[in-house]
Each structure stands twice: as C-alpha cells, then as structure tokens.
Amino acid sequence: MFVIRCPYxxxxxxxxxxxxGEAHIARPKNPxxxxxxxxxxxxxFRTNPKGYHYERWTHDHGCRRWFNVKRHTVTDKIVQTYxxxxxxxxxxxx
Amino acid sequence: xIRKGLGKMTNxxxxxxxxxxxxxxxxxxxxxxxxxxxxxxxxxxxxxxLIFNGIKDITGINLPLKSGEVFGNNDYRxxxxxxxxxxxxxxxxxxxxxxxxxxSKLAGEHFSITDVSDYYLTIRLSGVNSNEILSKGTPLDLExxxxxxxxxxxxxxxxxxxxxxxxxxEPLYDISVRWSYAEYLWEWLVDSSLEFTx
Numbered sequence: 001m002f003v004i005r006c007p008y009x010x011x012x013x014x015x016x017x018x019x020x021g022e023a024h025i026a027r028p029k030n031p032x033x034x035x036x037x038x039x040x041x042x043x044x045f046r047t048n049p050k051g052y053h054y055e056r057w058t059h060d061h062g063c064r065r066w067f068n069v070k071r072h073t074v075t076d077k078i079v080q081t082y083x084x085x086x087x088x089x090x091x092x093x094x
Numbered sequence: 095x096i097r098k099g100l101g102k103m104t105n106x107x108x109x110x111x112x113x114x115x116x117x118x119x120x121x122x123x124x125x126x127x128x129x130x131x132x133x134x135x136x137x138x139x140x141x142x143x144l145i146f147n148g149i150k151d152i153t154g155i156n157l158p159l160k161s162g163e164v165f166g167n168n169d170y171r172x173x174x175x176x177x178x179x180x181x182x183x184x185x186x187x188x189x190x191x192x193x194x195x196x197x198s199k200l201a202g203e204h205f206s207i208t209d210v211s212d213y214y215l216t217i218r219l220s221g222v223n224s225n226e227i228l229s230k231g232t233p234l235d236l237e238x239x240x241x242x243x244x245x246x247x248x249x250x251x252x253x254x255x256x257x258x259x260x261x262x263x264e265p266l267y268d269i270s271v272r273w274s275y276a277e278y279l280w281e282w283l284v285d286s287s288l289e290f291t292x
Contacts, residue, residue, distance in 0.1 A: 012233070
C-alpha cells in the first residue's frame, strides 16, 4: 500500500488522494499588461524536472483539504507534505 | 422515486432507499438503518474564540479541533471533518432551531452553516465482526483512526465516500453515506457479511 501523509488527517492510502499538478505557480498580478509570451508561459509551461517536484494535492475522500507535496519524479518518493500557504521547502538534491 | 411495495403516496416523504431494507443479522454482525438525524454542516475559523464559545454556549460542547475527534452529549454530537469544518448532529426536529440559534448568536461573524440532513443516510454496523467487514472495502487503518469511542474518519467503502463515526468502544459504527449511494453501500455490506451467516 502506498501511503501519503495528509497534513491534517495523517497517513492515509494513496487512493484517497488526487494530484492537481505543479504547485507554487503565481498568477501575474497585472494580466492586462503582461505580454502574450509571458501569459502563455504562466498558463501552459511547466517545469519537468528529474528530481524533486512540487505538487498540489487534495485529500478527496478525507478532509477534502488542499495541500502541497514534494515528490521525487524518479523514485516517486514523497519526502514532504505541507499545508497551503507554507513556504516551499528547499530542493537539496543537487 | 417509484418502488414496488412502497405503500401509500402519503408515506413518500418519509421513505428513503433504506426504508424497505430488513435489518441484517449474522454472527457477530448487525446492519440496520438509523432514524433520521439532523446534520448541519458548519464552517468557520477555529481560532475565532467568539464563534468557538458561541457554539459551546448553544450546544454545550466544544468544536473538536483534532483530526477525527467527536464530541457529544445527550442532545448534540459534533464530528470533525476538517480543520475548519464540522458536522453538528441534532434531533431531526431541532434542525431549524439550532440553525436559527447559531445565526442569531453569531450574527456578524464570518461562518457558514448549511443543513445537509437530507444529503446523507446513516447505516449502523455493529458486532464483533464489523471491522472484518469494513476492512474488505476501505483502505482506512481501522486500528489507528477509529479504534475507540468518539473517533470519526472520512474515507470510502467500496466505491462510496463515507463518514464513519465510532459510537462505542465495542465495535459500533454509524456510517453516513450519500443518499444516492446508500442502497449500493447497504447491499455491499450485506454481501460482505454473508460469510458470517450460519
């Protein structure tokens, strides 16, 4: 069984969770003034790292809260989960 | 909803997908549906002491702040759903009174209150083999999350999302399930219990 630690509920089975893509993407504050290229990058371009990836997850079949996950894309190991609003943990893989 | 043998139309408002289900009795397992209970979804900032104390004044119990905690007394039962979300259970005929009391007591504060009584039906599972049956369909660690009285957890059983509330140190669970999933879950539980019949 693959277990994920929800910051609110504790360790639960992975099937209770859903991944919602990359985390820490800030929406430009002034969309009207942003160039098409910049806006396109914000909307569509994502990092595709071999190493630690920061993701947004929800605990759908539990507390239904959103939280962030730091996961290694090669080993699939989740090294940290943290609440929304908390700062991004450092990538010390290099 | 049209169902064979449902009886007179006048009874329709009191019918549910579980109305016609016979209680299931096996060895160390009993499945039955419970009477209607008022369920009020309540959300607020748990650090707002005015709201926290207001709820305590009205119900006599604190909002549980730890994951999976349930507090209750004779009239109310409060289940933890999330860090800022709870279910307040009350008698079916006390729903409006409770909502109005909270609304007037906490007027001007930031919170949300929704009557969700009709969203859920409750299936009661009891007997020494309850855990055996639950663990066939849920990934939840029963020994950890709902091992004692007054603990609850949201998870799923088979394909149905549920809230499981443990009412006693003996295995006794109230399973709240969406109305539309209730019949499915009932049949699934009965099917899983067949091995415990004589």
